[in-house]
Every structure is written in structure tokens, then in C-alpha cells.
Amino acid sequence: MTLKNTFFTSVVFMLLFLQSNVVWAANQLDSVRIWAAPESTRVVFDLTQTPNYDSFTLTGPHRLVVDIQDTGAKINLDKIANNSKIIKKIRFSSPPKKGVLRLVMDLTKPVKSSLFTLPPTAPYGNRLVVDLEDSNGESPTVNAVSRSANQSSRDIVVAIDAGHGGEDPGSIGPSGTYEKRVVMEIATRLASKINQTAGMRAVMTRRGDYYIHPNKRSELARNIKADLLISIHADAFTSPKPQGASVWVLSMRRANTEIGRWLEQKEKHSELLGGAGEIIQNSDSEQYLAMTLLDMSMNSSMAISNSIAGDVLKDLNGVTKLHKHKPEAASLAVLKSPDIPSILVETGFISNPQEERLLRSPAHQEKIARAIHSGVQRYFASNAPSDTLIAKARSSSSQAQKHKVQRGESLSVIAQRYRVSISRLKQANNLKSDVVRVGQHLVIPRA
Known part of the structure; x- marks a missing residue:
């Protein structure tokens, strides 16, 4: 065989070998x-x-x-x-x-x-x-309600939800900052502040870098009998111009703002990143539950959510720029629990270069966490559930508990919140009808 033929045979062999691979x-x-x-x-x-x-x-x-x-x-x-x-x-x-x-x-x-x-x-x-x-384990239970043998009152339980995680990085800033890492820092700081508040306790929905489906997050809050779910996020948009923090509550319809629609699309994108698994199979029943339980409980939860969102926005306004000064609404799975007041705090636009730098700053993270905590604490100081330590301390310091009527609240919603009958509430306030007005102060009789 000539050298030329040998070379040709070797080349053919190599091509066949590469093709087979x-x-x-x-x-x-x-x-x-x-x-x-x-x-x-x-x-x-x-x-x-x-x-x-x-x-x-x-x-x-x-x-x-x-x-x-x-x-x-x-x-x-x-x-x-x-x-x-x-x-x-x-x-x-x-x-x-x-x-x-x-x-x-x-x-x-x-x-x-x-x-x-x-x-x-x-x-x-x-x-x-x-x-x-x-396969042999059972879901762990979290003793989120603190009671002693001689004490019938409990802590107010706040579920703190750091958005995204694991497979799902959330939005990514211009310099490569991952939303999931920023919000975990802020959520951890917020949980620490709540745990340092007498009569309050925080429970994190996730404690590490792993993914939880949005429906599962509200389920975890329900399992610990949370009085409030706060989901922490960092906003993003197609343009780097938008900036400012915002607070979102549940809308039973699609969002009517461009930012809101983008937020809803981002949640769907997160589901694709995080994957389906067995959790998504339960999403239809979860949404069906949310739709079929639009009774007194849902109305009460949505009214409370709006009130807390307003309080949180007031405090955020003192530490950062606001995107909107009033609560915004969107149809987001993490907010759809019918029995737990839920808010989603967008701490700023990570897609904005200036706010991305702020969100990476430990000092700014501390300010954001302090503002959210202050708003939540102020709300529960006046509106603590009647079986909690904070309500007991308040009632012992004043004979008459009072409530300021917020937008979206009705007499029946207020009666349910304080666990008193409508008739007793009307009698204590000399009301001749069930109509109340925004800003009206009501005396709450003892349960």
C-alpha cells in the first residue's frame, strides 16, 4: 500500500470514527x-x-x-x-x-x-x-404558636418568604446580581427583627438556596398558622429606567399596569425555571380553593393585606424611593391564600443600575428590613388578633380597644377580625345600621 493510500485510509477511518461519536x-x-x-x-x-x-x-x-x-x-x-x-x-x-x-x-x-x-x-x-x-419521613411540623401552660395567648406569626431560589435566580441585575441572593439577605434581616419583637415570631418559608413553587409557599404559611405572609422580591423591567419600591396585594383580575403584567409574566418564568414536579399538579386545586372560598375569610384577608401594605409603604417612603405610593394589585400565586393576609414587597428595581448597587449594600438592606418591620409592627399594635399576647397587653393597658376603619372593611369583617358578634359591635358603638365609613373609630368590646 502506498503512503498516499495509507494516509487516505487513515483520514476515512477518522471521519467514520468522529461520525459514530x-x-x-x-x-x-x-x-x-x-x-x-x-x-x-x-x-x-x-x-x-x-x-x-x-x-x-x-x-x-x-x-x-x-x-x-x-x-x-x-x-x-x-x-x-x-x-x-x-x-x-x-x-x-x-x-x-x-x-x-x-x-x-x-x-x-x-x-x-x-x-x-x-x-x-x-x-x-x-x-x-x-x-x-x-420515602419514610414525614413532613416536619413547625411549632409556630408559642404558649405556656398558664397562658392562653400566643405570638403573632409572620411567614417571611424570600422569593425565587435554587434553579430560579429571579431577575439578574446589569452587573450580574441575582435577585434570589439579595432578597434572602433582606428576608433574614426582617425575620431577625420580628423575632426580637415581643409577642411576634417569624418563620422563613425557605432557609437556603433552593426552589419552592409559589403555591407551596402559601401552603407552608398555612401549615404554621401564620397571621401574615410577606414575600420579598426585587423588581425588574425591560427598561433600566423604572425604579423604586412597591407593595403588591392580590387582584382577582389580571394586573392593569404594564409593570403588574410584567410581574405576572415573571412569576410564570420562575415556574419554568424552578420546574414542575408534583407541586404544579396541585396548582389547579389550589386556585380552585382560592376561587371557591371568596367568602368572609377572603374579604377579611384582602382588607387586612391592603391595610398592612399601606403601613409598610409609609415606612419604606422614609428609606427609599417609591415606585407607587399606594398598594398595587396583581394576580400572583404567592398571594392567593384565601385565609392568610399576604403582601409582596418589591424592594426596588434590580434592573436599574443605581438601585442594583443599593440592593447589594448591607446598610440599605438593613434599612429596607427595618421599614417593613416597622410597618408590620405598627399595624399589629392596633389590630392584633384577640388571642395574641400583643392584644392581651393592649387590652390590659386600656379598658376600651379601638379600631380605625380602613378602606375595604365592613362591619362584618371587623367583627370577624376581633372575634365578636356584629350585634355586640353595634351595641358598643350605638350603631343603628351595618354601615361604617373610612376613618371612623370603633370601640371593640371584649371577646
Whole structure:
């Protein structure tokens, strides 16, 4: 064979070899990310294309095996950050046939696994998501109501929700600041201030960098019997010009402002980033519940939300620029709990370069947290539920408890809030009808 023929044969062989690799490794695993929540762990496989996969579990020891068809990888799994209590390690294993990428998760215990794919959604591409939950564990209960043996009163419980997290970074500022990190700092500071307030207690919906679906956040608040849910976010828009903090409450219709519509779209985008899993399967029933329980409870919650939002805005106005001086309304899943007053605080526009710098500043984060705390504390100082320590302290210091009627409140809503009958409320105030006016001061009889 001549040198020329030998060279030609070698080139053909190399081309055939490369082509075969393109066929069986058309997809590539670019990276693996592990997000550990207190009771679960999410593993995300970043791929160049939509994966075709299978999975099965093994025992002795416990393992989850994931086979991804027509896929290759050049990553070092030993360098992946892993703070999960469920996963010991993730490793490659011998594939059942050529072209299959086999990944094995060595587990510390039996788990329930849920696998699903997610389409490209900026800043991520195609993903295979694996959600793991302890199959023998039970959901932990949080003792959010503080009572002693000789005390019938309780703390006011405030659920603090740091928006986004994990897979979902939220909005990203011009210099690369992640919303999820900024709001976690502010939420942590706010929770600390509430916990330092006598008669109040804060519970965080998330305590680390992991994703929680918006419907799940209000469910967590309900599980701890929260009196208020505060969701902390940092706004963004297509233009860098908008700036200022705002406070949002629930609208049963779509938002009628451009910023509000953008906010609703951003929530949908967050759901795509964070993924579906089993939580989204419950979203229809959650929304159905919210729609069918539009009774006295919903009216009361919405009225209280508006009042607290107004108080918080007054204090925010003293520490930062406001986007709007009145509460704004949007149809957001995190606000849709029918029985818990809920507000969403946009601490500023992270898409605005000046406000992005402010939101990164610990001093400014402290000011924002202090303002939110001050507004909430002022509201409950006058409107604490009657079975709480704050209400008991107030009633012991004054014989007659008073209430100033806020916009959207009715006599029935006020009676329900203080757990007194409408007839007793009318009698205490010499009312001949059920009509009350905004700004009117009412004497609240003892429950």
C-alpha cells in the first residue's frame, strides 16, 4: 500500500470514527447541580439537547440509577458541590450499551424520586431534573404558636418568604446580581427583627438556596398558622429606567399596569425555571380553593393585606424611593391564600443600575428590613388578633380597644377580625345600621 493510500485510509477511518461519536453522543452533559432543601434534594443535569432517559432504584445499598440515551460527558463529578443529606455522591457507571450515559446516585436512605425534563429558559438550557424526598419521613411540623401552660395567648406569626431560589435566580441585575441572593439577605434581616419583637415570631418559608413553587409557599404559611405572609422580591423591567419600591396585594383580575403584567409574566418564568414536579399538579386545586372560598375569610384577608401594605409603604417612603405610593394589585400565586393576609414587597428595581448597587449594600438592606418591620409592627399594635399576647397587653393597658376603619372593611369583617358578634359591635358603638365609613373609630368590646 502506498503512503498516499495509507494516509487516505487513515483520514476515512477518522471521519467514520468522529461520525459514530456524533451519533451515539449527540447529546452532552455539561454540568450537574445539587440543590438541598431541608426535607428534599433536587439534582439538575444540564444538557445540550432534550434527553431521552430511564431510571430505576437499587437497594443494598440504596441507589438511584439514571440512564440517558445518546449522551456523552466530559465533566468531573467529584468536583460537584454537594450539601445534601440524602445523596452521598453522584458517579458514572458502566453503561448497559454503547451510547448510554449511566449516572448513579449513592443515597443515604430510601427515597421517592420524581424525574422530569425542562425546556431551555434563560439563563439555562435543556435540563433533566431529579427530585428526591425521604420515602419514610414525614413532613416536619413547625411549632409556630408559642404558649405556656398558664397562658392562653400566643405570638403573632409572620411567614417571611424570600422569593425565587435554587434553579430560579429571579431577575439578574446589569452587573450580574441575582435577585434570589439579595432578597434572602433582606428576608433574614426582617425575620431577625420580628423575632426580637415581643409577642411576634417569624418563620422563613425557605432557609437556603433552593426552589419552592409559589403555591407551596402559601401552603407552608398555612401549615404554621401564620397571621401574615410577606414575600420579598426585587423588581425588574425591560427598561433600566423604572425604579423604586412597591407593595403588591392580590387582584382577582389580571394586573392593569404594564409593570403588574410584567410581574405576572415573571412569576410564570420562575415556574419554568424552578420546574414542575408534583407541586404544579396541585396548582389547579389550589386556585380552585382560592376561587371557591371568596367568602368572609377572603374579604377579611384582602382588607387586612391592603391595610398592612399601606403601613409598610409609609415606612419604606422614609428609606427609599417609591415606585407607587399606594398598594398595587396583581394576580400572583404567592398571594392567593384565601385565609392568610399576604403582601409582596418589591424592594426596588434590580434592573436599574443605581438601585442594583443599593440592593447589594448591607446598610440599605438593613434599612429596607427595618421599614417593613416597622410597618408590620405598627399595624399589629392596633389590630392584633384577640388571642395574641400583643392584644392581651393592649387590652390590659386600656379598658376600651379601638379600631380605625380602613378602606375595604365592613362591619362584618371587623367583627370577624376581633372575634365578636356584629350585634355586640353595634351595641358598643350605638350603631343603628351595618354601615361604617373610612376613618371612623370603633370601640371593640371584649371577646
